Amino acid sequence: xxxxxxxxxALSVGDIKALGRVTLNSALGLTGAEVSINELPxxxxxxxxxxxxxxxxxxxxxxxxxxxxVDGDIFSVEPGSAIRVDPAGERSLxxxxxxxxxxxxIQTEANSLAQxxxxxxxMTESKPAW
Amino acid sequence: xxxxxxxxxALSVGDIKALGRVTLNSALGLTGAEVSINELPxxxxxxxxxxxxxxxxxxxxxxxxxxxxVDGDIFSVEPGSAIRVDPAGERSLxxxxxxxxxxxxIQTEANSLAQxxxxxxxMTESKPAW
Numbered sequence: 557x558x559x560x561x562x563x564x565x566a567l568s569v570g571d572i573k574a575l576g577r578v579t580l581n582s583a584l585g586l587t588g589a590e591v592s593i594n595e596l597p598x599x600x601x602x603x604x605x606x607x608x609x610x611x612x613x614x615x616x617x618x619x620x621x622x623x624x625x626v627d628g629d630i631f632s633v634e635p636g637s638a639i640r641v642d643p644a645g646e647r648s649l650x651x652x653x654x655x656x657x658x659x660x661x662i663q664t665e666a667n668s669l670a671q672x673x674x675x676x677x678x679m680t681e682s683k684p685a686w
Numbered sequence: 687x688x689x690x691x692x693x694x695x696a697l698s699v700g701d702i703k704a705l706g707r708v709t710l711n712s713a714l715g716l717t718g719a720e721v722s723i724n725e726l727p728x729x730x731x732x733x734x735x736x737x738x739x740x741x742x743x744x745x746x747x748x749x750x751x752x753x754x755x756v757d758g759d760i761f762s763v764e765p766g767s768a769i770r771v772d773p774a775g776e777r778s779l780x781x782x783x784x785x786x787x788x789x790x791x792i793q794t795e796a797n798s799l800a801q802x803x804x805x806x807x808x809m810t811e812s813k814p815a816w
Contacts, residue, residue, distance in 0.1 A: 557767065563775030564756045572748060572766040580744065581802060584770040588742045588794025589719060590802050591768075605812040610800060612718045614710065616790070618702060618748070625814040626694045636702045637687065638721075640714040645693030646810045660746070660790065663806075664718025668798035670740060672711060672720050676793075680776045682735040684755040 569593065573619070573658070590663040596622065601650030608643040612666040615639045615649070620657035623650050633657075642666065699723065703749070703788070720793040726752065731780030738773040742796040745769045745779070750787035753780050763787075772796065 558567045565585055569578045572593065580591040596602065598620075605625065615624070617637040624633045625648040626641055633639070633649075641647050643666055651657035670676075688697045695715055699708045702723065710721040726732065728750075735755065745754070747767040754763045755778040756771055763769070763779075771777050773796055781787035800806075 557761070557763075559759070559761050561757065561759060563772040564759075564770060564777075566754065566761060566763070566767060566769040568764070569766045569768055572746075580746075580768055580770075581799075584744065584768060586742065586744060586770055586799070587797045588799050589744065589792055590799065591744055591746070591792060593746075601814070601816065605810045605814065607808045607810055609806050609808060611803075611806045612716070614714065614716060614719065614721055616702075616721070616723075623814075623816055624696065625812075625816070627691060628812070629689070629691060629694075630814060630816065631687070631689050631696060633687075633696070634698070636699045637696060638699055638710055638714060639696040640694060640710075640716055642693040646812045647694075648812075648814050650814070650816055662719055662721060662792055663799075663803065664794050665798050665800055667717045668795050669711075669716070669718050669720065669793075670795055673741075673793065676738050676741045678737045678739060680735045680737055682755075682758070682776045682778075684731070684735065684753075684760060684778050684780070686731065686753055686755070686760065686780055 592661045596651040596657045599653045605648045611663045613641045614662040616660045618658045620655045621652045622657040726781040726787045729783045735778045741793045743771045744792040746790045748788045750785045751782045752787040
């Protein structure tokens with residue numbers, strides 16, 4: 557499935573429960589975020605610790621269990637864990653031994669969001685024919 | 687689980703396969719995105735069509751099947767479908783009759799991301815003790 561028109565682009569990244577790493581920014585033409593879906597095989601960690609210059613990251617754990625590292629702290633993560641890391645945070649992540657760790661990572665410019673839905677959303681008169 | 691220090695905040699939003707709507711911006715102190723995890727019960731649609739003033743949205747379908755509406759176009763979505771909608775896109779979403787539709791929605795200021803990982807990431811010397 558791939559479909560696009562003036563104000564949108566849609567595609568399928570494949571089976572979200574079986575895929576490896578997929579990044580969406582180029583594929584979807586994103587202008588406000590890099591969104592990636594990532595998998596670490598059982599027992600495997602990201603092979604480096606990294607920080608950022610300008611970007612904030614949000615991690616959302618979808619499947620599996622693991623450990624998250626920030627600035628020397630280590631804590632357990634599982635499906636439903638959500639973690640914000642500021643640009644300066646030195647971060648890494650490792651899957652536990654039993655199963656792969658699947659997670660979503662969203663990268664945005666820190667302090668870039670001017671307003672949320674309450675003020676940014678606009679109701680329209682359209683009615684979908686479904 | 688809730689844990690925070692200078693450069694991060696982590697929490698659990700609960701069972702990602704069973705929860706209703708959860709928004710992360712206040713809970714995590716996000717500054718670059720609103721991230722929400724959403725559920726539409728089987729057969730139920732978002733009860734309105736909306737657009738945005740400044741914000742781009744990315745939808746990632748996690749579970750279930752449904753139909754997505756933008757500017758009069760309607761197309762099917764399923765796990766792994768990813769959709770970018772520009773601020774002006776008039777959008778809505780409906781779950782098919784058989785099962786709930788669970789999806790992630792990421793809202794960011796359009797054109798706010800200055801650089802991606804290649805230029806924004808910084809390798810550090812830290813070594814996690816795991």
